Amino acid sequence: xxxxxxxxxxxxxxxxxxxxxxxxxxxxxxxxxxxxxxxxxxxxxxxxxxxxxxxxxxxxxxxxxxxxxxxxxxxxxxxxxxxxxxxxxxxxxxxxxxxxxxxxxxxxxxxxxxxxxxxxxxxxxxxxxxxxxxxxxxxxxxxxxxxxxxxxxxxxxxxxxxxxxxxxxxxxxxxxxxxxxxxxxxxxxxxxxxxxxxxxxxxxxxxxxxxxxxxxxxxxxxxxxxxxxxxxxxxxxxxxxxxxxxxxxxxxxxxxxxxxxxxxxxxxxxxxxxxxx
Amino acid sequence: xxxxxxxxxxxxxxxxxxxxxxxxxxxxxxxxxxxxxxxxxxxxxxxxxxxxxxxxxxxxxxxxxxxxxxxxxxxxxxxxxxxxxxxxxxxxxxxxxxxxxxxxxxxxxxxxxxxxxxxxxxxxxxxxxxxxxxxxxxxxxxxxxxxxxxxxxxxxxxxxxxxxxxxxxxxxxxxxxxxxxxxxxxxxxxxxxxxxxxxxxxxxxxxxxxxxxxxxxxxxxxxxxxxxxxxxxxxxxxxxxxxxxxxxxxxxxxxxxxxxxxxxxxxxxxxxxxxxxxxxxxxxxxxxxxxxxxxxxxxxxxxxxxxxxxxxxxxxxxxxxxxxxxxxxxxxxxxxxxxxxxxxxxxxxxxxxxxxxxxxxxxxxxxxxxxxxxxxxxxxxxxxxxxxxxxxxxxxxxxxxxxxxxxxxxxxxxxxxxxxxxxxxxxxxxxxxxxxxxxxxxxxxxxxxxxxxxxxxxxxxxxxxxxxxxxxxxxxxxxxxxxxxxxxxxxxxxxxxxxxxxxxxxxxxxxxxxxxxxxxxxxxxxxxxxxxxxxxxxxxxxxxxxxxxxxxxxxxxxxxxxxxxxxxxxxxxx
Ligand SMILES: Cc1ncc(C[n+]2csc(CCOP(=O)(O)OP(=O)(O)O)c2C)c(N)n1
Ligand code: SF4
Ligand SMILES: [Mg+2]
Numbered sequence: 001x002x003x004x005x006x007x008x009x010x011x012x013x014x015x016x017x018x019x020x021x022x023x024x025x026x027x028x029x030x031x032x033x034x035x036x037x038x039x040x041x042x043x044x045x046x047x048x049x050x051x052x053x054x055x056x057x058x059x060x061x062x063x064x065x066x067x068x069x070x071x072x073x074x075x076x077x078x079x080x081x082x083x084x085x086x087x088x089x090x091x092x093x094x095x096x097x098x099x100x101x102x103x104x105x106x107x108x109x110x111x112x113x114x115x116x117x118x119x120x121x122x123x124x125x126x127x128x129x130x131x132x133x134x135x136x137x138x139x140x141x142x143x144x145x146x147x148x149x150x151x152x153x154x155x156x157x158x159x160x161x162x163x164x165x166x167x168x169x170x171x172x173x174x175x176x177x178x179x180x181x182x183x184x185x186x187x188x189x190x191x192x193x194x195x196x197x198x199x200x201x202x203x204x205x206x207x208x209x210x211x212x213x214x215x216x217x218x219x220x221x222x223x224x225x226x227x228x229x230x231x232x233x234x235x236x237x238x239x240x241x242x243x244x245x246x247x248x249x250x251x252x253x254x255x256x257x258x259x260x261x262x263x264x265x266x267x268x269x270x271x272x273x274x275x276x277x
Numbered sequence: 278x279x280x281x282x283x284x285x286x287x288x289x290x291x292x293x294x295x296x297x298x299x300x301x302x303x304x305x306x307x308x309x310x311x312x313x314x315x316x317x318x319x320x321x322x323x324x325x326x327x328x329x330x331x332x333x334x335x336x337x338x339x340x341x342x343x344x345x346x347x348x349x350x351x352x353x354x355x356x357x358x359x360x361x362x363x364x365x366x367x368x369x370x371x372x373x374x375x376x377x378x379x380x381x382x383x384x385x386x387x388x389x390x391x392x393x394x395x396x397x398x399x400x401x402x403x404x405x406x407x408x409x410x411x412x413x414x415x416x417x418x419x420x421x422x423x424x425x426x427x428x429x430x431x432x433x434x435x436x437x438x439x440x441x442x443x444x445x446x447x448x449x450x451x452x453x454x455x456x457x458x459x460x461x462x463x464x465x466x467x468x469x470x471x472x473x474x475x476x477x478x479x480x481x482x483x484x485x486x487x488x489x490x491x492x493x494x495x496x497x498x499x500x501x502x503x504x505x506x507x508x509x510x511x512x513x514x515x516x517x518x519x520x521x522x523x524x525x526x527x528x529x530x531x532x533x534x535x536x537x538x539x540x541x542x543x544x545x546x547x548x549x550x551x552x553x554x555x556x557x558x559x560x561x562x563x564x565x566x567x568x569x570x571x572x573x574x575x576x577x578x579x580x581x582x583x584x585x586x587x588x589x590x591x592x593x594x595x596x597x598x599x600x601x602x603x604x605x606x607x608x609x610x611x612x613x614x615x616x617x618x619x620x621x622x623x624x625x626x627x628x629x630x631x632x633x634x635x636x637x638x639x640x641x642x643x644x645x646x647x648x649x650x651x652x653x654x655x656x657x658x659x660x661x662x663x664x665x666x667x668x669x670x671x672x673x674x675x676x677x678x679x680x681x682x683x684x685x686x687x688x689x690x691x692x693x694x695x696x697x698x699x700x701x702x703x704x705x706x707x708x709x710x711x712x713x714x715x716x717x718x719x720x721x722x723x724x725x726x727x728x729x730x731x732x733x734x735x736x737x738x739x740x741x742x743x744x745x746x747x748x749x750x751x752x753x754x755x756x757x758x759x760x761x762x763x764x765x766x767x768x769x770x771x772x773x774x775x776x777x778x779x780x781x782x783x784x785x786x787x788x789x790x791x792x793x794x795x796x797x798x799x800x801x802x803x804x805x806x807x808x809x810x811x812x813x814x815x816x817x818x819x820x821x822x823x824x825x826x827x828x829x830x831x832x833x834x835x836x837x838x839x840x841x842x843x844x845x846x847x848x849x850x851x
Contacts, residue, residue, distance in 0.1 A: 068698050068699070076533070080540035091693065
């Protein structure tokens with residue numbers, strides 16, 4: 001199914017009445033649009049979806065949906081979401097983050113979420129800046145980008161989250177651009193449907209602290225090649241591309257995480273037998 | 278020689294000598310024969326090798342702590358044994374068993390004049406290569422205690438059956454030879470016959486009891502990051518939770534483990550994690566989230582020596598401050614301290630119950646002395662409480678997750694419930710969960726979270742209150758049993774002493790505490806910390822008698838019953 005097919009549910013059904021705090025023109029409005037459209041396409045009742053986030057402008061998104069949400073602490077959305085999904089496999093669990101929240105303070109959880117491969121969909125709204133704290137560099141900021149905290153630039157090399165995701169075992173890797181909401185919605189639909197840990201890096205401009213990102217709309221383009229199921233090939237492509245290739249870049253077929261549970265639970269009293277002498 | 282009602286044995290040796298196995302088997306054999314007892318371990322920092330001591334106390338009655346002194350000290354070897362200076366002190370009339378080829382026991386453990394019985398371990402194992410030195414030592418110790426050969430044989434079979442009949446037989450022979458070698462002092466510390474132990478006999482550690490308490494309380498999800506001395510809780514839960522339909526996940530760190538249990542509990546499943554001081558430190562921010570978002574979770578902290586990495590293998594009561602105060606903002610929560618190895622079961626079950634009932638985080642403040650001590654007991658009684666979370670089922674729009682009024686506990690919608698969609702939030706929020714920075718909403722939600730915890734009726738479990746009189750001992754956690762033993766001795770001398778040991782440290786209970794202290798003229802506070810954290814905590818929250826003194830000391834040297842007893846019997850001034 002594609003996001004342009006007739007919808008039984010309307011994207012509006014997945015929007016809450018809460019007014020976003022975002023600046024006018026912020027890319028995250030489009031991500032919200034894509035997300036609600038994807039939910040409508042998926043046709044899941046809002047109460048069967050949970051949107052989990054950390055802290056940042058981007059992380060405000062759960063409350064703007066009509067789904068269950070959790071706006072937790074900075075950088076910890078992935079483990080919180082994993083705990084939820086493991087005990088509630090019946091829910092669709094979508095995790096929303098930013099480049100500071102997900103790649104800096106939450107960087108360790110990112111690696112292990114990819115490894116663990118719990119059936120989550122991870123959307124990172126990457127604007128190469130800490131928006132909420134007013135413009136400090138993140139792990140994806142260019143080294144010469146001047147900020148109040150790093151006058152003249154941080155001098156530190158940005159990292160490539162998509163390559164890291166591939167190296168760590170993510171099962172689905174894609175790049176999207178918030179300014180293409182239909183395409184982004186389609187990617188989200190596919191990511192939710194794909195088993196295991198699905199990761200979409202969404203280039204989502206911060207118009208306030210990165211007005212230069214308005215130029216992104218002219219730089220982005222569809223990936224020139226089909227997605228691969230070979231992580232090494234996908235990583236090689238990503239390490240040499242211009243950073244603006246959009247679309248699905250890798251589709252893996254690793255089995256998602258399965259918690260250890262016994263098929264036939266016993267009575268609690270059984271457990272005590274181990275203590276008897 | 279008169280039969281004894283309590284005997285203490287210390288077995289020491291270097292790592293790999295099988296010290297802890299020997300101690301455990303001695304305890305098991307005694308338990309099998311109907312006695313009560315416990316075993317605590319004291320080990321050095323090495324992963325393998327290094328010094329180890331098994332401290333075993335056997336008794337006719339249930340015991341909750343080690344005795345002051347050791348009656349029988351068994352050295353499988355004396356390499357590094359001097360490191361137990363202070364931890365192992367011999368009683369008058371004690372006996373040391375020593376292999377002459379291992380040299381004399383270190384004088385810090387066995388001063389001049391100590392009675393030494395020679396046990397030629399090296400010679401016996403050389404002549405019989407299938408015998409192990411620790412089995413010979415086990416046989417010797419058992420013979421001095423008058424332990425039944427048959428009980429010993431059964432335990433050997435239990436331990437070594439999988440290794441084949443050859444190993445079982447060699448071990449039986451080795452223990453018999455060990456016993457025969459000390460025939461001259463056989464029965465020197467003979468235990469009086471056990472009181473008829475009715476019902477099932479259990480061997481359980483505090484950490485296992487904690488795991489069982491969680492399961493009995495309804496916990497079905499655990500997230501784990503290993504740390505000494507808490508790992509055994511997680512390692513007990515790992516195979517056992519799945520048996521009752523639950524699951525355990527290993528997390529990448531404690532930041533992850535606590536957030537995982539918050540997520541699982543948000544999904545409707547009672548959840549737990551266990552850690553020690555360093556991990557509890559990492560969990561502070563998320564504990565505040567659980568308070569603000571009103572998510573029930575249970576966090577067990579098995580305390581060890583601190584600060585920083587401290588002494589991972591030994592006990593201290595120094596995470597009290599961080600458990601009680603270690604949160605930014607105003608974050609009401611529960612802190613519950615188990616008082617004995619078996620009380621780890623009750624306390625954890627209760628903590629789970631309270632967390633679920635009050636939709637708040639609960640900390641179980643255990644310690645190494647409880648967690649890694651194994652006791653031989655009769656099966657602990659069942660307690661019936663299983664928390665029932667107040668959930669929203671019939672939901673009238675608009676749903677107010679954080680509705681004010683009533684007890685302060687508001688119905689929680691579990692994901693999947695139609696019409697209950699809300700966003701749980703650590704930001705200050707309105708009744709509907711919508712972020713706000715308004716003074717009125719902030720105050721209202723702070724009141725709500727405080728009131729629901731403060732106003733709850735915790736009943737008699739809030740503290741252990743025993744005895745009467747104008748003198749009282751106030752203590753907590755693993756020192757409760759030590760204080761109880763000291764008080765019993767004072768009572769035998771005709772001195773009436775009360776025991777006051779709060780199990781519920783937070784929220785504080787000023788009314789109940791005032792009643793408990795009513796009529797007390799002199800108070801002795803006892804705790805295992807360097808800065809008297811507990812005493813400072815008591816002073817901050819309660820009115821203590823004018824004449825209050827404090828017996829406090831950091832770990833790892835345990836406070837003994839005799840130290841408390843001496844303070845109690847020192848006359849007018851405590
Ligand atoms: C533990 C902690 N440290 C720092 C902060 C402050 N903080 C809030 S948001 C943020 C960065 C967010 O950046 P990003 O994830 O890129 O989100 P954006 O605002 O750009 O969407 C920081 C550092 C915090 N809330 N918590
Ligand atoms: S600061 Fe930037 S990221 Fe934040 S809302 Fe404004 S435009 Fe968006
Ligand atoms: Mg950002």
